[in-house]
Amino acid sequence: MLRGLVAVLSIALTVFALADCVQTEDDKIRGIPKWAWIVLIVLLPWVGPITWLVVGKDRTGPAPKRPQRRGPSAPDEDPDFLRKLDEDIRRERRERGQNGSGEGPADPDTPRS
Template sequence: MLYFGGLFGVITIAVWIFCLVDIITTPEGDCRNLPKMGWLVVVLLLPLVGGVLWLIAGRPEGTRAYRPGAYERKTPGFPEYDRPGRFAAPDPAADEEFLRRCRERAEEQRRKARGEG
């Protein structure tokens, strides 16, 4: 079993590794109070004190361990709606005609699927 000294050492190493990885993955312009390389040197030379200083004074504000969508590619929601020349009815009569043709086509596809030919 780990005694207080051993547990303290494990916690120190865990904080040190977490802070090093956090500094390395933080974008250059987001670090507060020191440049990124300055924080890296402080945490490398003073493991516990540097790590606590990074967490308090250097880490970007509003940083959470998990940010939904942070690592996902940004894609447009419905690119077909942004397509030039997309059908948009200029008047209600043209819209009704378009909807009527859609219904006829859907009914024809249903008949073909049932085998009514």
């Protein structure tokens, strides 16, 4: 059972590395030519595919582009929203202070006496 699992893993790794090598552009292949990598991957189980995955391909290229969002991503990052919120809070505190309703201090952060 264990030998069968090792054989299946070896074949899967070889197929994966071979497909990756064949699909890789020639200018991103390091070390030896593509045809030599293919021979190495096919003829040396485990060693060939692992060597290809570790050193055979230049993987330092630019990261895949993500769609760029315009403007802030959340309300707390929007300076206009924060400015309006601050103005609303100040106006509400002034209105509470002018009404004199006796519900407590105009500033909720101020402790009661």
